[in-house]
Amino acid sequence: MGVTFKQILSDPVIDERWNKVKQYFFLRESTYDMTCRCNLKCDGCYYYIGDKQYAKDEMDTEKWRDLLTAEKDRGITFVVLAGAEPSLVPELCKVCYDVIPLGAIASNGLKPFPEDIGYRIHISVWGDDEESRKFRGRACLDQQLKSFGGDERAVFVYTFTRRNVDQVGSVVERIAAHGGKVHFNMFSPTGGYTGELTMDAEALHRTREKMLEMLDRYPETVLYSRYNAEVHTDPERSLHARFKCPYPRCNSDTRLGLGRSFRQYRSDLTWDRSVACCVPDTDCSDCRHYAAGSAIVTARMAQHVGSELEFKKWLDYVDTYLAVWVQGYEKGTNLC
Numbered sequence: 001m002g003v004t005f006k007q008i009l010s011d012p013v014i015d016e017r018w019n020k021v022k023q024y025f026f027l028r029e030s031t032y033d034m035t036c037r038c039n040l041k042c043d044g045c046y047y048y049i050g051d052k053q054y055a056k057d058e059m060d061t062e063k064w065r066d067l068l069t070a071e072k073d074r075g076i077t078f079v080v081l082a083g084a085e086p087s088l089v090p091e092l093c094k095v096c097y098d099v100i101p102l103g104a105i106a107s108n109g110l111k112p113f114p115e116d117i118g119y120r121i122h123i124s125v126w127g128d129d130e131e132s133r134k135f136r137g138r139a140c141l142d143q144q145l146k147s148f149g150g151d152e153r154a155v156f157v158y159t160f161t162r163r164n165v166d167q168v169g170s171v172v173e174r175i176a177a178h179g180g181k182v183h184f185n186m187f188s189p190t191g192g193y194t195g196e197l198t199m200d201a202e203a204l205h206r207t208r209e210k211m212l213e214m215l216d217r218y219p220e221t222v223l224y225s226r227y228n229a230e231v232h233t234d235p236e237r238s239l240h241a242r243f244k245c246p247y248p249r250c251n252s253d254t255r256l257g258l259g260r261s262f263r264q265y266r267s268d269l270t271w272d273r274s275v276a277c278c279v280p281d282t283d284c285s286d287c288r289h290y291a292a293g294s295a296i297v298t299a300r301m302a303q304h305v306g307s308e309l310e311f312k313k314w315l316d317y318v319d320t321y322l323a324v325w326v327q328g329y330e331k332g333t334n335l336c
């Protein structure tokens with residue numbers, strides 16, 4: 001007979017971590033494209049693929065306030081402001097914050113956000129300066145550190161690609177010197193992408209090793225766990241193949257969880273259930289994106305209660321997810 005959940009929780013360390021993370025089970029997420037404009041042009045960007053890029057920006061703050069109020073009324077407690085570049089419309093971000101004060105912003109980090117927007121701010125980093133020049137059109141890290149070094153809201157999200165695995169050490173070192181926090185993302189191609197950045201099995205293997213090395217070398221800087229590295233660099237299975245993605249695009253069940261509540265609004269305030277997920281137009285069969293995992297893995301607690309080790313891994317993942325996404329949440333020491 002397998003171990004019971006009660007038996008797993010009889011370990012006081014596990015029980016304490018469980019009680020810490022379960023206080024956040026009230027979080028209900030939706031995502032919002034804030035504008036179709038961006039001040040960078042990045043290779044493989046998921047925003048400039050598909051229909052969403054052609055939406056006409058809604059700039060009326062009162063229409064945004066009405067939308068967010070309706071979202072709050074239907075139970076949304078956590079917003080992710082994204083595509084294309086939210087820092088170009090800070091007044092709209094502020095309206096969102098005034099109505100739903102828990103959330104995160106996905107930004108390229110070139111422009112600072114006003115201090116009165118208290119969301120977590122995720123700053124995308126794509127390798128060293130030379131790599132950034134080649135694939136984003138300019139070196140970004142100096143400006144990002146100038147805008148966000150010492151900002152308690154900031155998390156620098158390093159996206160691993162097939163080309164930049166060995167650059168991560170020098171980048172994390174620079175961010176650590178500024179007291180910043182780092183999380184890891186995986187380049188996840190959009191459907192039909194044929195560029196140089198897509199991972200292969202060898203790059204996934206090297207990425208996993210680098211993630212663990214960074215975790216050991218910069219424990220105060222890197223917000224990650226061994227289990228994050230395991231699931232995001234699995235060469236055999238994408239997140240969807242391993243855990244079955246619950247976002248509407250992959251999930252026709254409208255009764256429960258993300259299939260019931262999640263919406264992905266375009267910058268004209270419309271949404272389409274058939275394409276709704278946190279990274280629309282990404283190829284599900286190769287999706288290892290950090291934002292996807294944050295919802296997919298955390299939603300699959302039931303797949304992790306068969307042993308104490310599996311549950312500890314899941315707790316590490318959820319603890320990491322909360323530290324990365326929720327302003328003020330402090331990450332604990334990884335359990336494994």
Ligand code: SF4
Nearest residue numbers: 245277282284287292
């Ligand atoms: S791209 Fe990723 S997050 Fe989006 S529906 Fe597919 S598997 Fe889910």
